[in-house]
Every structure is written in C-alpha cells, then in structure tokens.
Amino acid sequence: MSINNFNTLSRINSPRTTYQYDEFDKDFVRERVAEFREQVRRRLDGSLTEEEFRPFRLMNGLYLQLHAYMLRVAIPYGTLTSQQMRRLAEIADRWDKGYGHFTTRQNLQYNWPKLIDTPDILEALAEVDMHAIQTSGNCIRNVTADHFAGVAADEIEDPRPTAEFLRQWSSAHPEFSFLPRKFKIAVTGATHDRAATLAHDIGLRLVKNASGDVGYSVIIGGGLGRSPFIGKVIREYVPRAELLAYLEAIMRVYNRYGRRDNKYKARIKILVHEKGIETIRAAVEKEFAAMDYTAFQQDPQEFKRVAASFAPPPYETLPSESSKLAKARLETPAFDHFVSVNVSKHKIAGYAIVTVSLKPISGIPGDATSHQMRVLADACDRFGFGELRVSHEQNIILPHVKKDDLFALWQTLDAADLATANAGLVSDIISCPGLDYCSLATARSIPIAQAISQRFSDMARQRRIGKLGIKISGCINACGHHHIGAIGVLGLEKKGQESYQITLGGDPGFSASIGEILGPGVSADQVPEVIEHLVDFYLAERHESEAFIDTWRRLGHARFKDVLRREGEDGADI
Amino acid sequence: MALISNGEFVVDDWRRLADEEALPDKGKIIVSYERLDSALKARGANGDIGVIINNTLEIDKLTPVIAKLGLIAIAFPSFADGRGFSLARLIRRTGYRGELRASGRLLADQYTHALGCGFDTVEIPDDLAQRQNETQWRSARRTHQRTYQRGYISSGSILDSRRKAAQ
Numbered sequence: 001m002s003i004n005n006f007n008t009l010s011r012i013n014s015p016r017t018t019y020q021y022d023e024f025d026k027d028f029v030r031e032r033v034a035e036f037r038e039q040v041r042r043r044l045d046g047s048l049t050e051e052e053f054r055p056f057r058l059m060n061g062l063y064l065q066l067h068a069y070m071l072r073v074a075i076p077y078g079t080l081t082s083q084q085m086r087r088l089a090e091i092a093d094r095w096d097k098g099y100g101h102f103t104t105r106q107n108l109q110y111n112w113p114k115l116i117d118t119p120d121i122l123e124a125l126a127e128v129d130m131h132a133i134q135t136s137g138n139c140i141r142n143v144t145a146d147h148f149a150g151v152a153a154d155e156i157e158d159p160r161p162t163a164e165f166l167r168q169w170s171s172a173h174p175e176f177s178f179l180p181r182k183f184k185i186a187v188t189g190a191t192h193d194r195a196a197t198l199a200h201d202i203g204l205r206l207v208k209n210a211s212g213d214v215g216y217s218v219i220i221g222g223g224l225g226r227s228p229f230i231g232k233v234i235r236e237y238v239p240r241a242e243l244l245a246y247l248e249a250i251m252r253v254y255n256r257y258g259r260r261d262n263k264y265k266a267r268i269k270i271l272v273h274e275k276g277i278e279t280i281r282a283a284v285e286k287e288f289a290a291m292d293y294t295a296f297q298q299d300p301q302e303f304k305r306v307a308a309s310f311a312p313p314p315y316e317t318l319p320s321e322s323s324k325l326a327k328a329r330l331e332t333p334a335f336d337h338f339v340s341v342n343v344s345k346h347k348i349a350g351y352a353i354v355t356v357s358l359k360p361i362s363g364i365p366g367d368a369t370s371h372q373m374r375v376l377a378d379a380c381d382r383f384g385f386g387e388l389r390v391s392h393e394q395n396i397i398l399p400h401v402k403k404d405d406l407f408a409l410w411q412t413l414d415a416a417d418l419a420t421a422n423a424g425l426v427s428d429i430i431s432c433p434g435l436d437y438c439s440l441a442t443a444r445s446i447p448i449a450q451a452i453s454q455r456f457s458d459m460a461r462q463r464r465i466g467k468l469g470i471k472i473s474g475c476i477n478a479c480g481h482h483h484i485g486a487i488g489v490l491g492l493e494k495k496g497q498e499s500y501q502i503t504l505g506g507d508p509g510f511s512a513s514i515g516e517i518l519g520p521g522v523s524a525d526q527v528p529e530v531i532e533h534l535v536d537f538y539l540a541e542r543h544e545s546e547a548f549i550d551t552w553r554r555l556g557h558a559r560f561k562d563v564l565r566r567e568g569e570d571g572a573d574i
Numbered sequence: 575m576a577l578i579s580n581g582e583f584v585v586d587d588w589r590r591l592a593d594e595e596a597l598p599d600k601g602k603i604i605v606s607y608e609r610l611d612s613a614l615k616a617r618g619a620n621g622d623i624g625v626i627i628n629n630t631l632e633i634d635k636l637t638p639v640i641a642k643l644g645l646i647a648i649a650f651p652s653f654a655d656g657r658g659f660s661l662a663r664l665i666r667r668t669g670y671r672g673e674l675r676a677s678g679r680l681l682a683d684q685y686t687h688a689l690g691c692g693f694d695t696v697e698i699p700d701d702l703a704q705r706q707n708e709t710q711w712r713s714a715r716r717t718h719q720r721t722y723q724r725g726y727i728s729s730g731s732i733l734d735s736r737r738k739a740a741q
Contacts, residue, residue, distance in 0.1 A: 023739075024732045028720045035717045039683065047705050052681055055654060138654070168722040168732070174690030175663060175726070178656025255660045256630075290667070295725030302733060 017387035018079040019164045019309040021129040029126045032133055032172065036060045037119035059139055059177070061132025062118055066439045071110045071118060072135040073125060077145035077163040077187070078106035078390040078397075082377040085388055087128045089373035095121050100373070102358060102366040104430055104481055105184070106144050106390045107135055111437055133171055138179045140170035140251075144186045146194045147391035150310060151399045153347045157206045157214050159189035161307040162243070165298065169244055176251045180258035181266035183251075184223075196392065198222045198231040198512035199484055201268045202250065207237060215239045220250060220280070221272030224478035228514045229269040232277045234284060240303070245293030246284075253283045313385035313400060318350025322403035335410050337459065338421040343406065346399075352406060354384075354398040355391070355423040356413060362454045364446050365431040366394035375416040383409045392481075393430055395423060424467040426535065427453040430481055434474030434491065443491025443498040445474035448527050455528035456535075465535055468548045471506070484508040486548045487531060488515045491524075500527050504534070504560055505552050516557050519564055530564065537563045576703035578685075578696045581712040583703070588624055588645055604647060607631065614642055626677060629657035633664045640670050647697065650678030659691040666692035682706045682714040689715070690726040 021029070036056070043053040057064075061072040073088070080088075088108055092100050095117050096110040103109055113121060125131055135142050143163045150158040166185055170176070176183075188195040189206040197203025203219035216238045222231025238246045250268075257275075259265045272280050329336040344353040356376065359365050368376075380388050380398050383405045389397035401409055413419040422428045429452060432438065434445030449472055456462055471485030475492070482488030488503035500522050503515030522530055535548075537560065542551045552560060577586040588602045593609060597616055604624040605613045613623050624645025627636070636646070646665060648658040662674055676688045677697040688696055698706075720735070721728040 022736065024720060024735055028722070028732065031718065031720060035683075038713075038717075042710070047710060048681070048683075049705075052653065052683075056683055171722050172718060173723060174687045174721070174728075175659045176656070177687060178654055178659065178684075252660050252663070256657055260655060260657075292667070293725075299733065302736075 017081050017313065017385060019076075019129075019160075019306060025168075026126070026129070028171070029129070029131050029133070032060070032131065033119060033122045033126050036122060040115065040119055055137055055178070058137035059134055060118070060122065061135035062113075062115070063136060064439070065111070065437055066435075066441075067437070068112050069115055069118070070437070071113045071121060071132060072103070073108045073110070073130060073132050074135045074142040075106050075108060075130075075390050076142055076167045077149065077160045078147045078392075079149075079160060080388040080390065081128075082381045082386040082388065084128045084130055085373050085377040085380075087124065087130070089370035089377070091121055091124055092370040092373070099367055099369045101364075101433065102368065102390050102394045102396070104392050104394060104432070104479060105135075105142060106147070106392055107142060108390070109433075111433075136182075137177075138181050138183075139177045140166075140173065140179075140183045140185065143167050143170070144184070144195060144200075144392060146188045146190055147389045147397050148194055148344070148353060148399070149189065149389075150312065151346050151348075151351075151353055152190050152192075152194075153345050154191040155189050155347070156191070156208060157189040158307075158310050159187040159195070159204075159206060160310050161303060162189075162204065162206070162216075163187045164306050164309070165244070165303065166247075169247075176255060179251075179255055180260045181263060183254070183268065193508070193510045193512075194391075196481070196484065196508040196512075198510070199224055199228075199481070199508060200231065202247065203231050204243075209237050209239075213239065216243055218246065218250075221269040221277070222512075223267050223269040224481055224483045225267065226264060226476040226478070227270065227273075228478065228483040229273060230512050230514065231269075232272065234277065234281050241298050241300070242293065244298050245291055246288055248293070249284045249288040249291060252287055253280065257283070312348075313387070315348050315351065315400070316402070318348075318402065318404075320349040322350065322406075325403045325406055328407035332407070334414075334419075334421070335407060337463065338410055338419055339406060341421045341425060341463065342423040348400070350403055351400050352403050354401050354406070354409065356396040356398065356418050357420040357422050357428060358395050358418075359422060359428050359449075359453065360417055360420045361422075361427060361457045362450045365429050365449050368396070372416050372418055375412065375418065379409055379412050382412075393424075393428060395428070421459065422462060424469070425462045426456050426465050426468045426470060427462060429453060429470045429472060430485070431472040432474050432479035434472075434480075438474065438479075440477055441474035441491070442476070442493040443474050443500065444524065445472045445480060445489075445491055448472055448489060448491065448500065448524060451525075451528045452531055455532055465539065466545065466547070468535070469506075469508075470531065481508070482506070483514045484512065485515060486552070487534065489527060489531075492521060494521065498524050500524060502527075502530060502534075504557065505549060507549055518557075518561060533563055534560060575697050575699060578698070578708075578711050579694065581685075581708075581715040583708045583711070586697070590626070602644065604645060607635075610639065614639060621672070624673070627661075629655065629661050631661070633661070633668070636665070637668055640665070640668055643670070643672055645673040645675060646670065647675040647677045648693075650676055650680055653679050653681050653684060659687060662688075662691040662693055682710045683717075685711060685714040686718040686728070690718075690721070690723075690728055692727060 063070040101109045145159040145163040186195040186200040187204045205217040219231035384398040429449040431449040435441040472489040473480035473482040484506040490501040502518040506515030619642035621644035626647040675695045
C-alpha cells in the first residue's frame with residue numbers, strides 16, 4: 001500500500017538540495033523494504049524467532065520501546081527537502097499520533113507505529129528517497145555532519161558529499177553488519193566543530209595538506225555512554241582516494257578485536273582505551289598496507305557526481321546589508337531578539353542561516369507536530385530553496401534565507417509557535433526521551449527539561465546569560481549527550497527514587513572535554529534550582545562576554561562546587 | 575546438519591572427524607585446527623583434508639598450510655558474531671581457492687553477507703534448517719541484487735552498473 005495519492009509533488013524547478021537518488025539507489029532502498037516486509041512475514045510465521053528477528057528489525061530502525069514500537073527514520077547528514085518533510089508529516093498523521101521527535105543524531109523518531117504497518121511506512125519513505133536503514137543495531141549507523149554544511153563561513157569543504165559516500169559504502173555492508181556494537185561516524189568540513197567529531201566512533205575532519213589537497217584527519221574511539229572518551233587522532237591525513245580503504249582497515253580491526261563478551265565494553269572506544277591508540281594505529285596501518293585497495297579507491301568521477309547534488313542553490317547577488325531587515329528589527333523587538341539569537345552568518349552576502357527552535361518554553365525538546373512540519377516545508381519552499389536541516393541540537397535549520405525575507409519568515413514561524421528565540425541559550429536543551437518513552441531509561445528527562453525551561457522563561461534573562469548548553473540524559477547510555485554539555489544532567493535511579501547527577505565543563509567542539517561531576521545527585525524538583533544557582537554564580541563571576549565553560553575553566557571546578565556546598569548549609573538536600 | 579550451496583540443500587561429501595576418532599586412510603575429512611598438522615603429515619596434501627577453525631584464529635597460523643587445504647570451515651558461535659566474515663576476507667586474500675564454509679547458526683538473512691565475504695557454503699543445524707528451509711535460502715540469495723560496496727562478491731555493484739548505464 002503506497003501513499004502515492006497524497007499530495008507530495010515537489011516544487012517545480014526546485015533546485016537540488018540534497019543527494020538525488022538515481023535508479024540504482026532507488027532499487028537498493030526498494031530491495032531493503034521488500035526484504036524487511038518478508039522478514040516481518042517470516043517473524044509472524046515463526047521462521048525467525050524474536051531473537052533472530054531483532055537485529056534485522058533494528059537495522060531497519062525499529063525498536064521495541066516501553067509502550068510501543070519506535071521507528072527511527074534516517075536523515076543522512078541532517079539534510080531534508082521540503083517534499084521529504086511533508087512526507088514525514090503525512091506518515092505522522094497516517095501511522096502515528098500526528099507528531100515526530102527529532103533526535104541528537106539528526107534522525108526522526110515516530111513513537112507509536114505498529115509492527116505490521118512498518119513495511120508500508122518504509123515504502124512511503126522510499127518513495128521520497130528516504131529510509132530507516134541502519135539507524136539502529138550493531139552496524140555502521142546513519143552518518144551525521146555539520147548542520148551548517150555548505151553555508152557556513154568557516155568551511156574548507158562541504159562535508160555532505162563525503163557523508164553521502166559513507167552512507168552508500170556502509171549500507172548493507174557484507175562484512176560489517178554484525179559488529180561488536182553500534183558504530184557512529186560524523187564528518188565536519190569547518191574550522192568550528194558543530195558535528196561533535198571527537199565524541200564519535202570515527203570522526204572525520206576535512207583538512208588540507210601542505211600541497212593544498214583536501215583529505216581527512218581521522219579520529220577514532222570517541223564516545224559518550226557509560227564510559228565517555230574523547231576521540232584520538234589515528235591519522236593526521238588520509239588522501240581522499242584512500243578514505244574508504246582506510247576506514248575498511250579500521251572496521252576490520254574493530255570487527256575482529258572489539259570485545260564481544262560484555263556489551264558495555266564493546267564499543268571501539270574501549271578497544272582503543274584498553275590496547276592504547278599506538279597499538280590500534282599499528283594494527284590499522286598493518287591491515288591498510290596489506291589490503292589490495294584498488295577496489296576501494298574513492299573514484300574522483302563518482303565523487304564529483306555525488307558532490308554535484310550539493311551544488312549551491314541559485315543565489316541572487318544582493319547587498320550584504322538589508323534595510324528592510326534593519327527597519328523590521330527596530331519596529332518589532334521580538335523579531336529583533338529572534339534575529340540576534342537564532343540567525344547566523346551565511347557565506348553569501350545578503351543571505352542568513354535561520355535556526356528554528358524546537359524548544360518552546362516548557363515544551364518537549366525536539367518534538368514537532370505534523371502541522372509544524374508542513375509549515376517548515378512551506379516556509380523553506382517560499383524562503384529557502386526548499387531545503388531544511390536537522391541539527392544534533394534537535395532544531396531545524398533553514399540554511400539560506402534572504403535577509404530581506406527574514407521578517408516574513410519570522411511571522412510565518414511565529415504563527416505556528418516556531419519562533420522561540422532561544423537557539424543556543426539556556427532553554428535550548430538537548431534531551432533524550434527518557435523514562436516517558438524509553439525502556440532503557442532510569443529516570444525522566446523530558447519533564448526535567450521542561451522544568452528548567454520554565455525556570456528560565458524570562459527571555460531577557462536568557463539573553464543576558466547568553467549561549468549555554470544544557471544536555472540531559474535519562475540513563476547512563478547518554479543519548480542526551482550530558483557528558484559534553486557545559487551543564488550536563490544525568491538521571492539515575494537510586495533506591496527507587498530518581499536522582500540527578502549534575503556535571504560541569506563538557507564541551508562538544510574541537511576543544512572537547514567531558515564534564516566533571518558536581519557532587520551527590522539531587523532530586524528531580526531540585527534540578528532547576530541547582531542550575532539556577534550555578535548560572536547566577538557564573539553571571540556574577542564572568543568577565544564580559546566570557547562563555548560559561550571558559551569561566552568554569554578559569555575559576556576551576558572547586559569554586560562551582562562551593563556554590564552548592566553553601567546552598568547545602570541552608571538545609572537544602574544537595 | 576544441513577549444507578547449503580548455491581541456494582540449495584546439498585549432500586555433504588565432507589565428514590567432520592571427531593578428535594577421538596582415528597584418521598581414516600581416505601575420504602574427505604574435516605579436522606580440528608589442533609589436529610591439522612598431524613592429519614596433513616599422515617595423509618599428505620591431496621586436497622582431501624579440511625579444517626574447522628575458530629573465528630578468532632590469526633590468519634598467519636593458517637598461511638603455511640593453506641595451499642594444502644581442500645576446505646576451511648569457520649565456526650560462527652552465534653549469528654550475531656560477525657568475526658567470521660572478516661576472517662573469510664583475510665583467507666580469500668591469501669589466494670586460497672578451496673571451499674570456504676560458514677558453520678553455525680547463520681540465518682538465511684545473512685546468506686548474501688556470507689557469499690559477499692567469500693564463503694561458498696553454509697552449514698546449519700537441523701532445527702534451524704527446519705524453520706528456515708531450502709525455499710527461504712534459495713530466495714535469500716536474491717535479496718541483495720544491488721550492493722554499494724566494491725571488492726566484495728556480489729551480483730551487481732551499483733557503481734559498476736552506474737558506469738555501464740552512463741556509457
């Protein structure tokens with residue numbers, strides 16, 4: 001059953017904004033859908049036991065959650081067309097409860113699909129060149145990239161052609177589909193790391209060598225979860241042509257030597273930690289040298305074909321300043337705040353990058369209704385070449401909006417409750433679904449995010465505080481990336497009670513660091529207050545526009561601990 | 575045990591020799607890795623000796639004798655343990671042309687993975703063969719007609735097909 005009859009025609013003359021499937025890519029995805037449909041049937045007739053079915057279900061993005069199945073749809077490198085976004089809205093209406101949840105890995109999750117419907121959902125996705133392949137399971141997961149790819153002013157090269165290459169190479173890999181554990185790859189092409197490359201199994205950074213050729217700096221062994229590690233550089237420079245071969249060598253070493261005796265010690269970060277980066281580097285280099293890698297040579301012609309999909313849209317030649325924008329900012333203070341907080345510099349004069357926050361005050365971080373999805377699709381058709389991005393901060397980006405159009409866009413967004421001017425501010429909280437949905441969770445996270453957001457609901461105060469990342473995970477698996485939040489919150493269960501551990505000093509960027517624990521856990525209702533005290537202390541101590549993490553680094557962890565100790569003397573149970 | 579070759583359940587002309595069994599004078603036999611050297615010495619290298627190995631065996635333990643072997647079976651302790659796929663690749667890389675067999679609870683859904691990595695045959699326990707019968711294995715061969723990877727055995731590399739179509 002397809003939903004071809006739905007009105008999903010793409011805009012005529014819409015430029016390419018993401019990788020365009022050719023007949024072979026389409027065949028591949030259709031084959032995967034047919035395979036999964038057959039696997040569901042064989043599960044139901046008993047050919048496959050639940051244990052045997054599980055990895056194939058996971059490799060198609062289907063989890064069994066606390067209350068129902070959850071389907072995780074891949075949004076490779078976070079790039080979406082308006083047509084694809086509309087299809088996501090249709091699926092939400094037809095097979096789910098009219099909303100979806102954007103995740104920290106640039107994916108979209110539906111929380112209420114039925115097993116029997118999932119092949120139809122996958123088919124509906126395939127019709128718009130989308131899938132849920134390898135969004136879960138012990139395989140190479142959906143490849144993520146800088147959400148400002150192609151438009152950031154600080155870019156060496158758009159990372160998405162590389163990420164698309166990796167998507168293809170890693171899809172249904174004959175050798176690497178039954179790894180010790182999941183495997184996540186992130187790519188950045190910029191000088192600021194917006195893709196958290198140091199917190200991935202493999203992080204790739206586009207770099208130039210001495211002769212000006214673009215290649216990759218390869219980082220391995222980063223990761224969060226119960227044992228967080230910052231990734232280490234395994235090779236400073238891998239030429240483009242050799243990238244796939246080099247990655248095959250890493251994967252082979254991991255597949256053979258990664259631990260399989262304990263799933264909590266099975267990620268490559270543990271292998272790197274236990275054997276040491278030198279040993280792993282030697283093993284990878286030995287394998288790389290032994291390979292006949294002519295077959296894996298990244299073909300320059302093919303790379304060019306893929307890269308052409310990401311060619312810049314037909315920008316107009318515009319003055320860099322817009323008087324229309326300046327006037328609207330003066331007249332409408334709320335819009336002015338939106339521009340100063342949610343709009344970023346575009347590499348082309350007269351254009352801007354707009355972040356649409358999915359973190360309304362007291363809302364559920366990352367959730368969007370089907371109506372909001374359609375508003376975003378329409379808005380990017382009207383104002384942004386039909387292109388959208390999903391950020392790992394769980395927000396949506398319109399990557400190319402004319403400065404002249406910003407006010408009209410803002411009005412459209414505002415009418416759909418999508419104009420919260422808090423991108424990067426204290427209420428732009430990253431949160432996993434937590435105990436409200438997830439079977440792994442040990443505590444709730446969404447209500448904590450909502451309470452913190454409520455506590456800081458005064459937007460003027462938020463702007464005074466400035467950029468400050470709060471990240472919340474509802475269990476030790478750290479899907480909310482709490483380790484790399486300037487302020488991290490980890491929900492645990494102690495003697496039947498939820499208990500929240502606060503960490504400070506996490507940093508997802510090139511100067512990545514893992515947050516340090518502040519002290520004993522606090523109860524759910526104390527979390528907003530503790531955070532408020534920490535923020536007040538920071539405001540009192542910071543130098544000018546110093547970021548929270550920099551104040552913390554300058555003053556040291558102990559000073560922040562003291563803040564809480566003083567609170568404790570007043571009788572608070574902190 | 576059921577043996578699958580080219581998508582069909584076939585008769586196995588190899589016999590797995592238990593370690594306590596005496597070495598027969600002739601016939602195709604599969605011995606454990608521990609017994610391999612003595613079996614080769616006793617019977618010579620006529621291609622009638624095969625070996626079953628763990629998926630953790632280092633390839634250089636096998637290379638000195640690999641040209642003498644008629645069959646190498648890699649044990650899959652669980653279908654979720656993918657080490658055997660990498661080991662198969664390494665064995666094929668040595669130039670080994672004999673039969674390469676995956677032995678364990680491999681699922682029909684993994685058939686193309688096994689073939690892609692260089693296995694010829696798959697040997698599964700009877701209870702599994704009853705649930706996943708010949709029909710399922712036969713159609714499993716056709717589930718991955720298009721593959722993105724190059725350098726693996728498949729019916730159609732997408733890049734190569736793309737090239738052909740563009741010509």
